[in-house]
Amino acid sequence: MLEINGKTRICGIFGYPVEHSFSPAMHNAAFKDMGLNYAYVPFAVRPEDLAGAVSSIRHLNLAGVNVTVPHKQAVAGLVDLLSPAARLAGAVNTIVDSGGVLTGHNTDGMGFVRSLEEEAGTEIASGPALIIGAGGAARAVAVALALNGAPALFITNRTREKAADLCELINNNTGCRASVLGWPKPGQQGGEGWVEALGAAAFMVQTTSMGMHPNTVEFPPVPFNLLNKGQVAVDLIYNPGRTAFMKLCEAAGCRVFNGIGMLLHQGVMAFELWTGRTPPVDVMREALRRCLEGRMQNAEIFLPKIDTY
Ligand code: NAP
Secondary structure (H helix, E strand, O other): OOOOOOOOEEEEEEEOOOOOOOHHHHHHHHHHHHOOOEEEEEEEOOHHHHHHHHHHHHHOOOOEEEEOOOOHHHHHOOOOEEOHHHHHHOOOOEEEEEOOEEEEEOHHHHHHHHHHHHHHOOOHHHOOEEEEOOOHHHHHHHHHHHHOOOOEEEEEOOOHHHHHHHHHHHHHHOOOEEEEEOOOOOOOOOOOOHHHHHHHOOEEEEOOOOOOOOOOOOOOOOOHHHOOOOOEEEEOOOOOOOOHHHHHHHHOOOEEEOOHHHHHHHHHHHHHHHHOOOOOHHHHHHHHHHHHHOOOOOOOOOOOOHHHO
């Protein structure tokens, strides 16, 4: 247990529900390791109480909070200032209180960028990215990539209009060029630009919830037969630790990574924003690993033959 005293600074996470969050374990392990007088607690905040909860950050002199589902978008309208990434993504996952002024940041996207560089050794500026999905996570990732030098994005989504909206956002606000790729049908050999996109892409990132526990047999109908050997493929899902998408990419010769790195690094960046200090990343990673150990669903899952996709 951390020792709490009159000088302890409080951070936390606003979500509803929030009990599943791994962030308290990850941050408290880092505070303890560094001997910092901070503590991180979960706050179950109902949507109708969100505005009051955000004001209480000032009233209670909290150092700051993380924000998770379902509040990330709503909080963007409740803080005093927004970072460029949070403004563009229209979503906040970290609030910092500086003398009563609340600034909303989005460290999800940059967490992905850092994890990609650390785990895969992939430079964001080295080539276009192929993004599968156009929900909240895709938005944060696309914005971070565009603001950090990605030359181009190909975005595909089941609901095409959402992919088009995200492309418009990127094209109107950044120097990155984004274009819509059609959502492939199972068995399709990669129509509408997939051959070109996969040929050009430096990496591919799967941001949909397809394959997340308990729906572990699901995966987006990517033309896996067209993937290049050695191509980097990341799935933002971390439960299960190896998704059907990752297995199919691996079978096609790709280098695959899951979403743990993004989860870790969004937390590392929030820690830096609240404390001004660099946290012990390995301590946070180990705390995450311990949380995940009991929850990972790694049971073997049925996969179709690769040559049918
Ligand atoms: P979201 O905003 O609800 O977006 C869901 C996305 O998945 C949309 O693109 C949606 O397509 C697509 N989708 C869902 N079911 C589908 C299906 N049956 N067929 C085709 N497409 C489908 O959710 P989110 O917040 O972006 O989260 C998405 C995933 O990212 C989740 O698995 C989440 O755990 C993960 N995530 C990971 C991290 C991390 O730190 N590693 C952080 C955030 C999120 P439509 O637009 O057509 O509905």
